[in-house]
Amino acid sequence: MIEFILEPLQYAFMVRGIIAAVLVGIVCAVVGTYVVLRGMAFFGDALAHSILPGVAIGYLVGGGARPVLFWWALIAAIFSSLGIGAISRSTKIKEDTAIGVIFAGMFALGVALISTVRSYSIDLAHFLFGDVLGIQNSDLLLVLIFGGLVLFTIFAFYKEFMVLSFDPILAITLRLPVRTLEVVLLILIAVSIVVALQTVGVALTVAMLVTPAATAYLITKRLQSMMIIGVTVASVSGIIGLYLSYYLNIASGAAIVLTCTATFGLIWGVQSVRGKF
Amino acid sequence: MTMFGELQKISQHLSKNRQPHHSGAPILRVQDISVSYETGVAISNIGFELDVGDRLAIVGPNGAGKSTLLKVIAGIINSTSGNIQIFGHDPGGHICIAYVPQRNQVDWEFPVTVADVVMMGRVGQMGLFRNAKERDWKLVHQALEIMGLESYIKRQISQLSVGQQQRMFIARALAQEAELILMDEPLTGLDASLQEEAFRILDSLQSLDVTVLVSHHDVKAVAKRFDHVLLLNKEMLGIGRVDQVLTSENLSIAYGVDLDVVTTDDDTLALGDMYGDDKA
Numbered sequence: 001m002i003e004f005i006l007e008p009l010q011y012a013f014m015v016r017g018i019i020a021a022v023l024v025g026i027v028c029a030v031v032g033t034y035v036v037l038r039g040m041a042f043f044g045d046a047l048a049h050s051i052l053p054g055v056a057i058g059y060l061v062g063g064g065a066r067p068v069l070f071w072w073a074l075i076a077a078i079f080s081s082l083g084i085g086a087i088s089r090s091t092k093i094k095e096d097t098a099i100g101v102i103f104a105g106m107f108a109l110g111v112a113l114i115s116t117v118r119s120y121s122i123d124l125a126h127f128l129f130g131d132v133l134g135i136q137n138s139d140l141l142l143v144l145i146f147g148g149l150v151l152f153t154i155f156a157f158y159k160e161f162m163v164l165s166f167d168p169i170l171a172i173t174l175r176l177p178v179r180t181l182e183v184v185l186l187i188l189i190a191v192s193i194v195v196a197l198q199t200v201g202v203a204l205t206v207a208m209l210v211t212p213a214a215t216a217y218l219i220t221k222r223l224q225s226m227m228i229i230g231v232t233v234a235s236v237s238g239i240i241g242l243y244l245s246y247y248l249n250i251a252s253g254a255a256i257v258l259t260c261t262a263t264f265g266l267i268w269g270v271q272s273v274r275g276k277f
Numbered sequence: 278m279t280m281f282g283e284l285q286k287i288s289q290h291l292s293k294n295r296q297p298h299h300s301g302a303p304i305l306r307v308q309d310i311s312v313s314y315e316t317g318v319a320i321s322n323i324g325f326e327l328d329v330g331d332r333l334a335i336v337g338p339n340g341a342g343k344s345t346l347l348k349v350i351a352g353i354i355n356s357t358s359g360n361i362q363i364f365g366h367d368p369g370g371h372i373c374i375a376y377v378p379q380r381n382q383v384d385w386e387f388p389v390t391v392a393d394v395v396m397m398g399r400v401g402q403m404g405l406f407r408n409a410k411e412r413d414w415k416l417v418h419q420a421l422e423i424m425g426l427e428s429y430i431k432r433q434i435s436q437l438s439v440g441q442q443q444r445m446f447i448a449r450a451l452a453q454e455a456e457l458i459l460m461d462e463p464l465t466g467l468d469a470s471l472q473e474e475a476f477r478i479l480d481s482l483q484s485l486d487v488t489v490l491v492s493h494h495d496v497k498a499v500a501k502r503f504d505h506v507l508l509l510n511k512e513m514l515g516i517g518r519v520d521q522v523l524t525s526e527n528l529s530i531a532y533g534v535d536l537d538v539v540t541t542d543d544d545t546l547a548l549g550d551m552y553g554d555d556k557a
Contacts, residue, residue, distance in 0.1 A: 037387060159400045166387050167397070172353050173376050174401030174453070175369065217388065221433035226388050 008246045017132045018242055024199045025234030027147040031192040032213035033227050038165050041210045046103030048193045048205035050080040052110025055127050066139050077190035130201030130253035147195050150188050200253035211260040218267050233263050302365030304329050304488050310359035312345050319345040323513050334499045335492040337509035338532050343492035347459045351376040372401045375450030377460040385435040391445055392430045398453030420451035440471045460491045476502050
């Protein structure tokens with residue numbers, strides 16, 4: 001058993017991968033709490049897809065250096081999140097439609113850019129599904145800095161975000177800076193998605209935002225415990241997922257997400273059975 | 278980094294002092310307020326004043342602009358013209374106004390307890406990074422006690438009864454130290470005994486010198502339990518004592534149907550139930 005646990009850890013790439021998966025899990029579960037409670041899952045998924053052109057430009061500019069990808073992805077994410085907000089505010093178009101327009105357009109732009117590169121299919125798969133085992137120390141540092149920034153901001157405005165999410169009208173009558181807080185929250189979601197890109201890729205990022213937080217939502221009645229349980233589910237799933245990936249030889253991002261999904265299914269199942277008796 | 282700029286802006290905002298209250302000015306002065314939406318005029322030329330401790334019901338048919346009027350006063354929506362003063366000042370600097378939402382505007386499954394919700398009333402005065410201080414807890418407990426909710430403090434909010442849920446929001450307004458409480462249709466969807474309880478709570482607010490503005494679409498309930506009333510149907514059709522405002526002439530203008538007016542023993546008006554299709 002100890003052998004089973006220690007064997008993968010002799011590889012530096014596994015250790016780095018596990019650290020990254022846990023860090024990403026923590027950041028995404030905390031931010032994901034608001035994504036779940038505010039019903040922003042579609043926004044999160046769309047935002048993750050719309051960073052593809054940023055990744056593609058970063059790839060073309062930096063020749064595959066991952067920190068360059070990170071910065072371009074961040075620009076694309078923030079641009080898209082603010083663009084979606086601007087369209088739904090300034091026109092009569094509803095937000096989910098604005099999300100659809102921006103997301104599909106940006107994703108197509110990303111595919112078009114990547115298709116100009118010769119090894120098109122391989123690289124696209126890499127961006128879509130992540131490569132946590134290829135992560136370098138410099139990537140880990142970026143995850144640590146930006147993840148830390150996100151967590152710091154969430155805790156700094158914990159009360160304010162709680163009021164804003166539960167009762168936006170109270171936020172107005174308490175004269176909180178509602179518009180600014182909303183923009184900050186969109187930026188936090190964007191940054192978390194770029195951080196999560198390091199582990200699970202564009203296509204599966206929404207799972208890191210939504211699944212652990214949703215699992216926690218099933219079993220808690222307080223916001224702070226929802227965050228703590230979500231963080232636990234996400235980081236434990238990250239570790240278990242990577243072991244599954246190592247021993248069963250399956251894609252690491254998919255293994256992490258499937259472990260989260262299985263945890264959700266388990267808790268949902270237990271609750272349904274309990275509810276019947 | 279723009280995020281740091283934003284952080285600073287919020288932090289400055291949160292530490293900003295509140296507007297002082299002008300002595301002698303009425304708690305609420307509404308001057309010639311009009312609100313138009315893309316779909317048309319919601320309310321026009323509304324003007325009235327409230328003094329501390331007043332209790333006024335805004336009554337009118339569905340779509341009369343009652344919610345709009347409350348939301349303009351709370352600062353949730355902007356008026357197209359006219360102006361509103363709280364203690365002689367622009368409402369933007371005041372956090373002494375509380376708005377009690379309609380039941381169906383609340384996400385009852387949100388993971389918060391009764392204590393969390395009531396404590397939210399204190400958030401505007403706590404400041405960044407600050408947790409609740411002794412005074413905040415004192416006000417929260419006091420408010421919960423007045424509303425009879427001390428033993429439910431750790432309940433998730435969906436585990437409360439309808440009446441308790443309403444009292445929780447009023448407790449939040451008290452914890453906020455609100456001096457003007459705006460309630461949007463607080464009686465809608467309550468059965469007779471719960472309405473009775475709601476009126477008892479309104480009475481207790483009056484004894485705390487809290488000024489209360491309540492909207493309701495049912496003239497009959499209002500006529501029985503309020504002294505002062507504002508009759509609204511996009512325009513102000515009257516304001517003042519119930520027997521002066523809720524005349525059959527005014528009511529037929531407001532509701533577009535003829536209503537019976539009956540004087541009962543205790544000298545209040547009971548009105549014919551011509552609009553039994555109350556949204557419940």
